Amino acid sequence: MNGALRLKRALVLSPPLLWTFLFMFxxxxxxxxxxxWQQKYPTFVPAFQFGNYVQxxxxxxxxxxxxRTLKIAFFVSLGAALVAYPYAYFLVFRVRKPGLRLMxxxxxxxPLWVSYLLRAYTWKTILGTTGILNSFLMSTGILxxxxxxxxxxxxxxxxxxxxxxxxxxxxxxYAVLEKIPHSLKEASADLGVGRVxxxxxxxxxxSIPGIVxxxxxxxxxxxxxxxxxxxxxxxxxxMIANVIAxxxxxxxxWPLGAALALVMLMIVLSIxxxxxxFERLGQGRFA
Amino acid sequence: MSRSLSERLAWxxxxxxxxxxxxxxxxxxxxxxxxxxxxxxxxxxxxxxxWYQKLAANExxxxxxxxxxxxxxxxxxxxxxxxxxxxxxxxxxDFPGKGLFRKLILLPIALPGIITGISMLxxxxxxxxxxxxxxxxxxxxxxxxxxxxxxxxxxxxxLPNSLQEASEDLGASGLQTFFLITLPNIxxxxxxxxxxxxxxxxxxxxxxxxxxGRDNTxxxxxxxxxxxxxxxxxxxxxxxxxxxxxxxxxxxxRLQRNTKTQQK
Amino acid sequence: xxKRLTLLAQTSFSALCAVSIASGAMAGELNILTWEGxxxxxxxxxxxxxxxxxxxxTYVGSNDDFAPKLAAGGGVxxxxxxxxxxxxxxxxxxxxxxxxxxxVPAFKDIYEQFRTADGILKDGKVYGVPYAWGAxxxxxxxxxxxxxxxxxxxxxxPALEGRISLWDDKSALYxxxxxxxxxxxxxxSDAELAAAVDKLVEQRPLVRKYWATAGELVDLYKSDEVxxxxxxxxxxxxxxxxxxxxxxxxxxxxxxxxxxxxxxIVADTPNEECAYQxxxxxxxxxxQEGVFKVNGYSSTNPVAAKEFxxxxxxxxxxxxxxxxxxxxxxxxxxxxxxxxxxxxxxxxKSQ
Numbered sequence: 001m002n003g004a005l006r007l008k009r010a011l012v013l014s015p016p017l018l019w020t021f022l023f024m025f026x027x028x029x030x031x032x033x034x035x036x037w038q039q040k041y042p043t044f045v046p047a048f049q050f051g052n053y054v055q056x057x058x059x060x061x062x063x064x065x066x067x068r069t070l071k072i073a074f075f076v077s078l079g080a081a082l083v084a085y086p087y088a089y090f091l092v093f094r095v096r097k098p099g100l101r102l103m104x105x106x107x108x109x110x111p112l113w114v115s116y117l118l119r120a121y122t123w124k125t126i127l128g129t130t131g132i133l134n135s136f137l138m139s140t141g142i143l144x145x146x147x148x149x150x151x152x153x154x155x156x157x158x159x160x161x162x163x164x165x166x167x168x169x170x171x172x173x174y175a176v177l178e179k180i181p182h183s184l185k186e187a188s189a190d191l192g193v194g195r196v197x198x199x200x201x202x203x204x205x206x207s208i209p210g211i212v213x214x215x216x217x218x219x220x221x222x223x224x225x226x227x228x229x230x231x232x233x234x235x236x237x238x239m240i241a242n243v244i245a246x247x248x249x250x251x252x253x254w255p256l257g258a259a260l261a262l263v264m265l266m267i268v269l270s271i272x273x274x275x276x277x278f279e280r281l282g283q284g285r286f287a
Numbered sequence: 288m289s290r291s292l293s294e295r296l297a298w299x300x301x302x303x304x305x306x307x308x309x310x311x312x313x314x315x316x317x318x319x320x321x322x323x324x325x326x327x328x329x330x331x332x333x334x335x336x337x338w339y340q341k342l343a344a345n346e347x348x349x350x351x352x353x354x355x356x357x358x359x360x361x362x363x364x365x366x367x368x369x370x371x372x373x374x375x376x377x378x379x380x381d382f383p384g385k386g387l388f389r390k391l392i393l394l395p396i397a398l399p400g401i402i403t404g405i406s407m408l409x410x411x412x413x414x415x416x417x418x419x420x421x422x423x424x425x426x427x428x429x430x431x432x433x434x435x436x437x438x439x440x441x442x443x444x445x446l447p448n449s450l451q452e453a454s455e456d457l458g459a460s461g462l463q464t465f466f467l468i469t470l471p472n473i474x475x476x477x478x479x480x481x482x483x484x485x486x487x488x489x490x491x492x493x494x495x496x497x498x499x500g501r502d503n504t505x506x507x508x509x510x511x512x513x514x515x516x517x518x519x520x521x522x523x524x525x526x527x528x529x530x531x532x533x534x535x536x537x538x539x540x541r542l543q544r545n546t547k548t549q550q551k
Numbered sequence: 552x553x554k555r556l557t558l559l560a561q562t563s564f565s566a567l568c569a570v571s572i573a574s575g576a577m578a579g580e581l582n583i584l585t586w587e588g589x590x591x592x593x594x595x596x597x598x599x600x601x602x603x604x605x606x607x608x609t610y611v612g613s614n615d616d617f618a619p620k621l622a623a624g625g626g627v628x629x630x631x632x633x634x635x636x637x638x639x640x641x642x643x644x645x646x647x648x649x650x651x652x653x654x655v656p657a658f659k660d661i662y663e664q665f666r667t668a669d670g671i672l673k674d675g676k677v678y679g680v681p682y683a684w685g686a687x688x689x690x691x692x693x694x695x696x697x698x699x700x701x702x703x704x705x706x707x708x709p710a711l712e713g714r715i716s717l718w719d720d721k722s723a724l725y726x727x728x729x730x731x732x733x734x735x736x737x738x739x740s741d742a743e744l745a746a747a748v749d750k751l752v753e754q755r756p757l758v759r760k761y762w763a764t765a766g767e768l769v770d771l772y773k774s775d776e777v778x779x780x781x782x783x784x785x786x787x788x789x790x791x792x793x794x795x796x797x798x799x800x801x802x803x804x805x806x807x808x809x810x811x812x813x814x815x816i817v818a819d820t821p822n823e824e825c826a827y828q829x830x831x832x833x834x835x836x837x838x839q840e841g842v843f844k845v846n847g848y849s850s851t852n853p854v855a856a857k858e859f860x861x862x863x864x865x866x867x868x869x870x871x872x873x874x875x876x877x878x879x880x881x882x883x884x885x886x887x888x889x890x891x892x893x894x895x896x897x898x899x900k901s902q
Contacts, residue, residue: 224399
């Protein structure tokens with residue numbers, strides 16, 4: 001019996017264990033090894049040296065781009081949360097019909113189906129100098145001349161990325177709001193607490209894990225994006241993923257690219273750790 | 288009364304604005320698939336079905352679409368085969384290295400795809416495996432594992448252990464218990480996470496970008512077409528996908544209603 | 552009787568073998584990594600019909616895509632078409648194999664300076680068959696300029712703020728260096744590179760967008776975002792002309808870069824026969840006409856070009872004017888300076 005149980009466990013365990021070992025642990029390990037390699041014309045050679053890391057920490061361009069990427073990721077997550085929260089709240093607490101609720105929920109998730117590239121690309125048509133927004137503003141008399149401030153800058157990137165990643169914010173927030181028992185809100189109301197205070201003292205705290213999860217997800221997705229700068233970013237739009245991609249492409253400097261990817265990995269890991277703490281904090285206080 | 292009315296109005300306006308934000312670009316996308324000019328610039332020039340006809344004749348685009356389907360279906364199947372046992376293991380079994388395993392398996396959900404992409408690119412290069420759609424499938428399955436594991440695991444945790452114990456007390460084998468008791472209870476989580484994984488794989492760019500050989504998936508085809516300037520053909524296929532997902536929404540709403548009535 | 556039967560069986564068997572071998576040689580496949588327009592159906596379909604080689608093409612976004620795609624492992628592509636600044640690195644990395652010129656009869660017809668270019672030769676062996684060439688001139692919207700620009704300085708003119716675009720490529724450094732008076736653009740010293748970076752940083756607020764692809768530049772002109780930029784001579788202006796947008800190409804006082812693309816055979820390709828068929832087709836009149844019609848690029852084979860170009864086209868594309876080739880700063884392999892250039896360009900974009 002014991003042997004059979006052990007065998008069963010091994011059967012359940014081994015595929016995921018093997019898979020994670022082979023396709024996650026090993027690749028990251030090789031990535032680490034590569035980061036000590038050295039570029040040598042025409043490609044790169046095995047070595048053990050810290051030159052790639054020295055370059056990353058001494059050449060200010062990497063610091064600047066990482067900082068810029070963090071800034072953009074923060075604004076995207078913030079913007080997405082500000083749009084997604086009321087939407088999810090509305091679905092959970094204001095829509096009575098489950099069919100309509102599901103439909104509105106799917107309405108947010110469905111755009112994921114449409115090519116990311118196309119969804120981002122259409123923003124060019126909307127925000128461009130001769131785009132829809134400018135045409136609209138001119139026909140209403142708000143603008144007399146088309147403005148070029150809407151496209152090819154960091155704001156355009158932020159708007160586009162909010163748009164693209166919003167489903168990833170709505171999903172976790174919806175999930176936590178759905179779990180909040182209506183009785184809790186009712187109890188609060190019964191105690192004569194106003195709705196705003198009920199929201200601030202019951203609903204919002206309980207939904208913090210969802211906000212944190214969505215924030216983390218959106219932040220990390222933006223942090224690794226290299227498409228938006230290409231489509232709607234301006235001359236100041238380069239992000240860290242673009243730099244990494246160019247090391248694996250243009251410069252054919254995979255070792256430096258690997259080192260940069262590991263720096264990125266470290267940043268993401270620390271963000272996850274912090275957000276984990278945050279999430280647990282929220283749970284600890286209110287659960 | 289009037290306060291709740293104005294409040295409702297505010298909600299409706301706000302939600303409408305959000306929906307407008309979500310769907311304006313899609314409306315533009317669809318509108319331009321009927322635009323006479325080949326350029327995607329404002330103003331539009333006239334109505335045509337030309338792009339849909341061209342789409343029907345564009346073999347490379349259709350191939351790319353099928354490649355995307357192939358990749359998404361295979362990757363989803365694979366990630367479910369690996370992910371459901373992984374969630375079970377996390378929930379039920381104690382084993383050495385569980386903490387690391389949990390961290391590792393959940394990592395890609397937050398990790399930028401570009402890191403998964405390049406780390407696997409380096410792995411495949413070291414192993415001498417040639418880049419192909421199959422390499423992409425492995426990449427997607429790995430990147431999406433976390434989606435399945437988190438959702439199924441969350442559902443398992445809500446499942447009372449007593450259910451499984453009762454089944455085993457009644458003499459059911461582990462496999463029987465899994466198929467008769469556990470699986471039906473986590474079914475919606477499996478289906479839901481599978482659908483999400485499929486959706487994400489179908490439109491995946493960063494991992495595909497580094498792992499595909501000469502075959503294009505749909506997003507990669509669009510990406511390479513942007514080199515020469517997009518034509519509304521791509522809008523046409525985008526519009527068809529929009530149509531498809533609308534159908535899916537209605538189907539799933541229907542399905543949910545049916546299961547609700549059955550439960551009653 | 553029995554003996555005859557055996558004989559019959561033997562002959563038919565060997566006949567069968569012969570047939571299958573012949574059709575095996577005929578029906579091959581060929582996977583090419585190239586530029587858009589270089590595998591146009593108008594050229595590929597007749598080629599497949601004639602040779603039985605099924606062609607599948609993948610397109611690069613930049614010259615910098617070739618080496619990484621090959622570095623990631625072999626077995627994927629059979630033919631690549633990099634430009635002359637990238638060819639030599641591919642040779643040195645062992646990604647491509649030498650070409651037996653005797654199997655490419657028209658090779659001798661190619662302009663001498665192309666077929667003897669340093670970038671495609673190593674140890675006396677030929678590694679590339681030149682296919683197309685052109686300049687990286689500048690262009691501007693005709694209706695937006697009263698006095699036509701003649702210098703790169705126009706791209707640093709504050710009056711044109713928000714109307715300027717530049718190729719998102721190390722080529723931007725070549726432009727800035729020439730403006731600084733450094734004509735040795737492929738051998739810039741660190742100080743000269745730093746000066747070029749400064750110049751580009753100074754220009755950046757005026758730039759609307761660095762264009763990354765041909766299609767993007769066309770869109771930028773079409774949607775009235777950009778009035779002046781550099782360009783791939785003949786290509787984008789042709790696409791814009793088809794959209795009724797009049798742009799004028801010009802070679803500035805500071806000169807222009809030149810480029811030349813060659814077909815190369817990927818090392819250890821299993822489809823060598825089809826690869827040679829393709830090399831031959833590419834420099835035949837049919838192949839050269841294809842790239843001329845689709846991309847508007849100049850021919851590397853003047854003998855073939857004469858067959859389909861009118862006299863005026865022949866001179867418009869400088870096919871009769873070898874001195875023009877010399878006036879261009881033909882792209883060169885940057886060798887171990889490539890990452891330095893790439894980093895310099897990245898640092899401009901990081902500002």
